[in-house]
Amino acid sequence: MDMSTLPRAVxxxxxxxxxxxxxxxxPCALHSEIFAGTRDGSGAGMALALALDGLPPxxxxxxxxxxxxxxxxxxxxxxxxxxxxxxxxxLIHVATASCEDALFAxxxxxxxxxxxxxxxxxxxxxxALDFTASRRLTLTAEKHGVPLFLVRLDAxxxxxxxxxxxxxxxxxxxxxxWNAQAPGPPAWRAELFxxxxxxxxxxxxxxxxxxxxxxxxxDTPDHGDLAAAAGDRALAAR
Amino acid sequence: xxxxxxxxxxERWQHAERSAAGEGPNAPSRSAIVALIEExxxxxxxxxxxxxxxxxxxxxxxxLPDARxxxxxxxxxxxxxxGDLAFLRRLAAWxxxxxxxxxxxxxxxLLVDVGGxxxxxxxxxxxxxxARHCLARQGLTARLALAPTAGAAWALAxxxxxxxxxPDASLRGPGEDGGMADALACLPVAALRLDDxxxxxxxxxxxxxxxxxxxxxxxxxRRRFRQHSPELNPLIRLDRLLGxxxxxxxxxxxxxxAWVQRRLLExxxxxxxxxxxxxxxxxxxxxxxxRRGEGARRLELGLWRVDGDVAMRSVELAAATRDPAHIAxxxxxxxxxxxxxxxxxxxxxxxxxxxxxxPAQADLDTRTARRGTTLAxxxxxxxxxxxxxxxxxxxxxxxxxxxxxxxxxAPSERDPDSQALSDSPGRPLxxxxxxxxxxxxxxxxxxxxxxxxxRGHVHEIARVEGPERIAPEWWREKGSTRLRDYYRIEDSxxxxxxxxxxxxxxxxxxxxxDWFLQALYG
Numbered sequence: 129m130d131m132s133t134l135p136r137a138v139x140x141x142x143x144x145x146x147x148x149x150x151x152x153x154x155p156c157a158l159h160s161e162i163f164a165g166t167r168d169g170s171g172a173g174m175a176l177a178l179a180l181d182g183l184p185p186x187x188x189x190x191x192x193x194x195x196x197x198x199x200x201x202x203x204x205x206x207x208x209x210x211x212x213x214x215x216x217x218x219l220i221h222v223a224t225a226s227c228e229d230a231l232f233a234x235x236x237x238x239x240x241x242x243x244x245x246x247x248x249x250x251x252x253x254x255x256a257l258d259f260t261a262s263r264r265l266t267l268t269a270e271k272h273g274v275p276l277f278l279v280r281l282d283a284x285x286x287x288x289x290x291x292x293x294x295x296x297x298x299x300x301x302x303x304x305x306w307n308a309q310a311p312g313p314p315a316w317r318a319e320l321f322x323x324x325x326x327x328x329x330x331x332x333x334x335x336x337x338x339x340x341x342x343x344x345x346x347d348t349p350d351h352g353d354l355a356a357a358a359g360d361r362a363l364a365a366r
Numbered sequence: 367x368x369x370x371x372x373x374x375x376x377e378r379w380q381h382a383e384r385s386a387a388g389e390g391p392n393a394p395s396r397s398a399i400v401a402l403i404e405e406x407x408x409x410x411x412x413x414x415x416x417x418x419x420x421x422x423x424x425x426x427x428x429x430l431p432d433a434r435x436x437x438x439x440x441x442x443x444x445x446x447x448x449g450d451l452a453f454l455r456r457l458a459a460w461x462x463x464x465x466x467x468x469x470x471x472x473x474x475x476l477l478v479d480v481g482g483x484x485x486x487x488x489x490x491x492x493x494x495x496x497a498r499h500c501l502a503r504q505g506l507t508a509r510l511a512l513a514p515t516a517g518a519a520w521a522l523a524x525x526x527x528x529x530x531x532x533p534d535a536s537l538r539g540p541g542e543d544g545g546m547a548d549a550l551a552c553l554p555v556a557a558l559r560l561d562d563x564x565x566x567x568x569x570x571x572x573x574x575x576x577x578x579x580x581x582x583x584x585x586x587x588r589r590r591f592r593q594h595s596p597e598l599n600p601l602i603r604l605d606r607l608l609g610x611x612x613x614x615x616x617x618x619x620x621x622x623x624a625w626v627q628r629r630l631l632e633x634x635x636x637x638x639x640x641x642x643x644x645x646x647x648x649x650x651x652x653x654x655x656x657r658r659g660e661g662a663r664r665l666e667l668g669l670w671r672v673d674g675d676v677a678m679r680s681v682e683l684a685a686a687t688r689d690p691a692h693i694a695x696x697x698x699x700x701x702x703x704x705x706x707x708x709x710x711x712x713x714x715x716x717x718x719x720x721x722x723x724x725p726a727q728a729d730l731d732t733r734t735a736r737r738g739t740t741l742a743x744x745x746x747x748x749x750x751x752x753x754x755x756x757x758x759x760x761x762x763x764x765x766x767x768x769x770x771x772x773x774x775x776a777p778s779e780r781d782p783d784s785q786a787l788s789d790s791p792g793r794p795l796x797x798x799x800x801x802x803x804x805x806x807x808x809x810x811x812x813x814x815x816x817x818x819x820x821r822g823h824v825h826e827i828a829r830v831e832g833p834e835r836i837a838p839e840w841w842r843e844k845g846s847t848r849l850r851d852y853y854r855i856e857d858s859x860x861x862x863x864x865x866x867x868x869x870x871x872x873x874x875x876x877x878x879x880d881w882f883l884q885a886l887y888g
Contacts, residue, residue, distance in 0.1 A: 173888020
């Protein structure tokens with residue numbers, strides 16, 4: 129065993145040195161969970177933005193989008209004219225009646241090496257989506273190298289093995305250049321509350337069509353490395 | 367042997383009509399005046415008529431209004447050329463009882479090669495009698511003729527006497543063609559299978575019968591029709607008729623779908639044993655398909671039970687394949703609801719739909735096992751479990767109505783590359799299946815909205831863009847349909863929606879307009 133690769137005690141004590149802050153453009157985790165509400169489309173929008181952020185440019189492989197019946201009823205189906213231009217021709221949509229079918233579809237899709245990424249939308253905390261199910265998804269995604277972005281609509285933060293977990297809600301959009309009264313490009317207030325490789329943090333993300341831009345929200349103080357200690361409090365409490 | 371079915375379309379229709387009425391197929395035809403019509407460039411045209419209509423002066427080729435003027439009680443029925451052709455194809459396969467191969471001839475005839483087969487029926491005349499009897503039993507009017515060449519048989523069937531037989535040249539007198547030219551000389555030139563334009567030329571030249579052509583030098587004819595294709599050149603047609611030139615024909619071939627089966631020594635009642643048989647069958651099917659150079663697109667599995675019941679399962683594949691593991695896996699997902707009863711004694715698998723698939727290199731290393739499935743395999747597995755309608759791809763549709771601007775297609779149908787449609791800017795990411803009614807507070811009925819209530823929550827509208835007016839499609843919707851004014855809005859918390867007002871106040875199509883929320887932005 130090579131002792132030099134192991135973290136030293138000093139580094140373990142100061143978490144921030146080994147856990148750089150997340151920033152757009154870096155490698156995306158293979159299994160991300162995005163918690164969002166059903167009163168807006170921010171979960172799907174953020175998942176698409178993260179997926180496009182992680183995909184190499186010029187990728188022509190298809191993208192599979194799985195939705196269960198409740199999420200279709202509450203937030204609707206993907207609408208092709210409004211999709212990002214890079215995805216319009218590449219989307220395959222799978223509508224499932226139940227969460228079990230959705231998990232089956234997600235796992236089958238993750239096994240397929242001809243897919244660029246897989247997006248899932250599951251509403252609530254169904255019994256089928258327990259820690260074992262999320263572990264299966266993580267292992268399949270890491271075995272075949274296909275990223276999964278799972279949108280959890282109106283869900284509690286339950287046990288999960290997802291590598292990055294986000295809480296997302298809509299944020300006021302930046303004013304467009306020509307008409308200040310009009311809604312601008314999409315913006316989200318995103319909180320990364322659990323990650324294996326990054327320190328938790330909160331950002332205002334904005335997708336202006338060119339790429340994902342992140343900035344720190346003005347109103348939250350930067351706790352720095354102290355935030356790591358509170359990383360998964362909701363998980364520990366259950 | 368040439369078989370001409372001059373009244374195929376109308377007789378098929380009459381047969382179907384009688385079957386639908388519950389009468390026997392040979393019941394006397396009722397006295398209706400019926401014409402089958404087809405859509406031509408300038409409106410409906412008559413394709414076929416029955417006896418009563420013919421007696422009333424209606425003939426095929428007329429326009430429907432002309433025929434209605436002649437005979438006001440005429441009943442027009444849309445024809446079914448595709449069905450006629452399929453029927454003729456089946457008939458051609460059936461006609462192989464008289465000869466080793468058969469070919470379609472146009473849309474109303476068959477050619478059967480009976481060379482060396484006539485003695486099996488007791489001679490040529492008895493062969494024709496047998497054919498006439500069999501066709502009459504099917505309720506078909508047929509004109510039959512038998513000749514050494516296909517062209518001559520066709521000519522005699524269409525223009526010769528009833529059941530004409532032209533014996534083989536070797537049995538007749540000396541001469542270059544055994545006197546065939548003399549026997550056919552009195553037929554009209556139309557018997558050479560030429561089109562109307564060439565026939566007009568020949569009629570203007572005064573050449574009315576086949577015999578007239580023989581009186582003219584070949585060089586002169588060749589010069590006159592030099593620019594015509596071989597199919598329309600009277601000289602080449604004449605040579606084919608007399609057997610001086612070869613005439614290739616395309617025979618009908620019956621292709622049996624690939625099938626494999628296992629008869630079981632002991633009826634099986636358990637799932638594990640059945641899956642084992644299934645894996646064996648999939649292996650056999652892969653060998654059979656590989657031998658044919660095909661890959662299956664649709665497979666049927668039949669399970670015959672001991673107590674006389676059959677269960678059928680079928681799977682459809684997104685791409686041609688013959689991978690036994692994939693096939694066995696797809697079927698095993700469909701075996702759940704099968705009732706084995708007292709046991710299953712015979713299992714048969716058929717490739718109902720197959721496509722050519724070349725041999726493929728087998729995987730040489732084990733790395734491919736880790737690489738995962740292909741997209742086609744993945745889509746197959748999803749469609750088999752979730753149903754074919756669950757896996758779809760959004761495609762554009764030419765419409766301004768938002769919910770009609772997108773249609774769902776099968777995942778294998780991609781957009782053509784050349785499709786360049788002007789995108790409407792500012793469309794939402796997700797469209798609700800049904801627009802949801804919202805209560806809106808506004809300053810003026812046709813002004814911007816200020817506040818709305820949706821699913822029990824009140825949203826203060828912070829920013830608005832609009833309206834974008836989308837008018838109803840008057841060519842397919844009722845006149846009372848109201849237009850829609852779409853607004854892109856963002857509430858005070860940054861949530862963004864696409865809402866519309868159905869109609870205007872005072873547009874005469876109802877009271878105050880309702881508001882609907884149709885879509886969410888990402």
